[in-house]
Amino acid sequence: MDPRPVEPQELDAITRRERRRQLRAALGGLAEILIALVIGLGVGALVMRGAGYNWRLAYEGLLIGSFGDQWAIADTLASATPLILTGLVFGLSARAGYFNIGAQGQMVVGALAAVAVGAHLSAPPVVAVTLAFLASALAGAIWALPPAFLKATRGVHEVISTIMFNWIAHYTALYLVFNVLNDPRSAERTVRVLPGARLGALIPGADMTAAIFVAVGVAVFMYWLLWHSPWGYEMRIAGLNPSALRYAGANPLWSVNLTFILAGLAAGLAGATQIIGRPPTYALYGDLSNVRNLGFDGIAVALIGRSHPLGIILAAIFIGAMGAGARMMQIMAGVPLDMVRIVHGTVIIALAAPEAWTLLGKFLGRARARRAPAPPAPAKTVHR
Amino acid sequence: MVPLTITATGEILSERAGVVNIGLEGILLISAFAAVVGAEAGGPLAGLMVGLLTGALLGLIHGIIAVYFRGDQTVSGVGLNILALGVVAIGIVDRWGAAGFHRVERAFRVPPLSTPLGPMSPMVIVTILLAALTWYLLQHTNLGLKIQACGENPAAADAAGVRVERVRLFGAVYAGALTGIAGAYLSIDWLATITENLPAGRGFIALATVVFSRLNPWLAVLGGLTFGFFDSLGLVASTSQALTRVIPYQFIQMMPYVVTLLVVAGVIGRFRAPAASGQPYRRE
Numbered sequence: 001m002d003p004r005p006v007e008p009q010e011l012d013a014i015t016r017r018e019r020r021r022q023l024r025a026a027l028g029g030l031a032e033i034l035i036a037l038v039i040g041l042g043v044g045a046l047v048m049r050g051a052g053y054n055w056r057l058a059y060e061g062l063l064i065g066s067f068g069d070q071w072a073i074a075d076t077l078a079s080a081t082p083l084i085l086t087g088l089v090f091g092l093s094a095r096a097g098y099f100n101i102g103a104q105g106q107m108v109v110g111a112l113a114a115v116a117v118g119a120h121l122s123a124p125p126v127v128a129v130t131l132a133f134l135a136s137a138l139a140g141a142i143w144a145l146p147p148a149f150l151k152a153t154r155g156v157h158e159v160i161s162t163i164m165f166n167w168i169a170h171y172t173a174l175y176l177v178f179n180v181l182n183d184p185r186s187a188e189r190t191v192r193v194l195p196g197a198r199l200g201a202l203i204p205g206a207d208m209t210a211a212i213f214v215a216v217g218v219a220v221f222m223y224w225l226l227w228h229s230p231w232g233y234e235m236r237i238a239g240l241n242p243s244a245l246r247y248a249g250a251n252p253l254w255s256v257n258l259t260f261i262l263a264g265l266a267a268g269l270a271g272a273t274q275i276i277g278r279p280p281t282y283a284l285y286g287d288l289s290n291v292r293n294l295g296f297d298g299i300a301v302a303l304i305g306r307s308h309p310l311g312i313i314l315a316a317i318f319i320g321a322m323g324a325g326a327r328m329m330q331i332m333a334g335v336p337l338d339m340v341r342i343v344h345g346t347v348i349i350a351l352a353a354p355e356a357w358t359l360l361g362k363f364l365g366r367a368r369a370r371r372a373p374a375p376p377a378p379a380k381t382v383h384r
Numbered sequence: 385m386v387p388l389t390i391t392a393t394g395e396i397l398s399e400r401a402g403v404v405n406i407g408l409e410g411i412l413l414i415s416a417f418a419a420v421v422g423a424e425a426g427g428p429l430a431g432l433m434v435g436l437l438t439g440a441l442l443g444l445i446h447g448i449i450a451v452y453f454r455g456d457q458t459v460s461g462v463g464l465n466i467l468a469l470g471v472v473a474i475g476i477v478d479r480w481g482a483a484g485f486h487r488v489e490r491a492f493r494v495p496p497l498s499t500p501l502g503p504m505s506p507m508v509i510v511t512i513l514l515a516a517l518t519w520y521l522l523q524h525t526n527l528g529l530k531i532q533a534c535g536e537n538p539a540a541a542d543a544a545g546v547r548v549e550r551v552r553l554f555g556a557v558y559a560g561a562l563t564g565i566a567g568a569y570l571s572i573d574w575l576a577t578i579t580e581n582l583p584a585g586r587g588f589i590a591l592a593t594v595v596f597s598r599l600n601p602w603l604a605v606l607g608g609l610t611f612g613f614f615d616s617l618g619l620v621a622s623t624s625q626a627l628t629r630v631i632p633y634q635f636i637q638m639m640p641y642v643v644t645l646l647v648v649a650g651v652i653g654r655f656r657a658p659a660a661s662g663q664p665y666r667r668e
Contacts, residue, residue: 047471047474052478101462156649157591159588160588161648163588164585164588164592164641165641165645167584167585168638171634171635172638174634300466303462338470339470341466341469341470341473342467344467345463345464345466345470348462348463348467349459350463352449352455352459353454353456356453
């Protein structure tokens with residue numbers, strides 16, 4: 001190699017070039033996400049038009065309901081709170097190379113633990129809240145362990161095992177809600193947690209509580225863990241190149257377990273935020289409607305946020321806004337709440353194929369070069 | 385047995401060709417809904433056809449993303465699952481005005497065959513035929529050989545003149561079409577209803593069946609029978625008063641999922657997927 005020392009100016013130039021390359025890559029990634037969001041909203045509008053709704057009014061309602069005033073913004077942040085945590089579950093696992101879609105089940109178990117502790121333990125407020133959070137984090141982590149263990153020892157694909165555990169959690173919760181944690185005064189929900197274990201609304205009349213600080217705190221912790229700790233370094237290596245980690249002498253069993261446990265902790269906390277951190281119910285509904293689909297929405301959050309803790313916070317606010325705004329959308333345009341799910345699904349499908357855009361560009365370029373009329377038919381399939 | 389085996393059979397061919405689809409659950413749900421719409425417009429046979437075509441279309445979308453855009457197949461599959469939840473929830477409200485649930489009248493259901501053992505759905509026979517067809521296609525035809533080559537070593541297949549992209553796209557559409565038939569069976573035959581989450585994890589149990597089958601359609605029949613037994617048992621047992629007094633019905637309904645986990649974890653051990661399964665193919 002060249003023994004000549006690198007001149008400082010040269011080094012500067014290299015650094016600058018590298019920075020520019022990184023910036024371009026980041027901007028490209030951002031553009032991909034924006035294109036996917038636009039496609040998602042566009043397909044949503046098409047579906048609403050097809051079903052005979054006024055899509056403009058619907059999106060107006062969505063916007064007013066999510067960012068219209070300070071209560072709307074607070075509701076958006078309240079909806080984003082559990083999504084930050086479930087997004088971290090998927091994002092952290094994805095960084096370590098696992099497709100962990102078990103956030104839903106782990107969150108349900110966390111919510112059950114929060115009810116059990118919050119409703120039965122009378123302690124000073126700070127202690128009660130802390131213990132409820134700890135119990136639910138622990139419950140989530142325990143629920144995440146069997147899939148991790150099966151993955152490490154038996155090679156069971158985590159998609160199958162985590163989905164099965166989601167369903168097992170679902171039916172366990174239904175049993176406990178009606179038979180163990182049931183409230184004799186109300187058939188439709190569990191017992192409510194004691195006042196000492198409740199987090200109050202930060203703005204009277206809105207749903208936002210201090211739970212959002214817990215969620216953001218966990219996101220910051222995950223950021224530190226992934227990029228500034230040896231464990232996170234190992235996890236990222238596991239995701240990028242599992243054989244390299246094995247050759248370096250690390251124990252893959254440890255890596256799977258650590259990832260799933262940390263993810264499970266976050267999922268459990270997500271469950272707690274819906275029980276002790278969300279007025280006015282402070283209980284789990286019998287149809288589990290206050291934890292419905294939050295785990296799956298977390299997948300959308302992590303994919304849009306590119307599995308980066310900061311990206312996940314922003315994406316959770318976006319998806320949370322759609323959750324909070326959906327009610328106003330229903331009131332103003334009569335569109336069912338589940339409409340937003342069509343947008344989520346389309347955004348994810350569009351995000352799955354980043355090469356589509358380069359390919360489409362090449363295809364159009366070639367068509368133009370040939371001076372042939374660009375055939376519009378395949379382009380439509382491309383947009384799905 | 386029927387929905388799990390049909391879905392798994394289609395996915396077996398697709399995975400042999402190198403395309404993995406974890407969006408089977410979503411395809412089951414959307415095609416189940418579409419089949420009800422089709423059946424109410426033109427009878428049960430039309431319902432089955434609409435289910436098949438809907439599934440094939442969704443398989444095509446997934447296939448285009450996986451094959452031509454070299455996209456992430458798992459992400460695309462998850463997207464399909466979430467999309468399906470939205471489409472069907474809105475579809476039910478839009479079509480029948482009631483949220484979440486619609487019962488399919490007897491006239492629009494697939495009529496059962498009468499056998500010495502009692503009524504049986506004709507779809508049981510279709511299931512066996514589809515498994516046989518898929519097995520024959522994979523093991524005894526030129527196309528089957530090409531499919532396996534595309535899954536194991538697409539570069540070699542490409543060098544030998546196989547159109548890798550087309551073969552893989554065929555696999556994805558085949559899986560979608562069969563899943564569509566299975567979805568139709570759920571809504572206009574077996575369960576005779578459409579709800580917001582009708583498949584209830586059966587798409588994922590079908591994926592477990594694929595693992596169980598080691599990509600052999602005949603073993604998918606066996607796997608479908610095993611998993612399907614507990615599925616039906618859960619449905620029957622949870623309505624039996626005598627049994628639910630001893631075991632709460634929630635635990636009975638939990639059984640198919642527990643059994644799936646145990647079987648996938650214990651009986652079969654590790655399974656080797658085709659070398660290039662789930663990987664996009666890039667020509668040098």
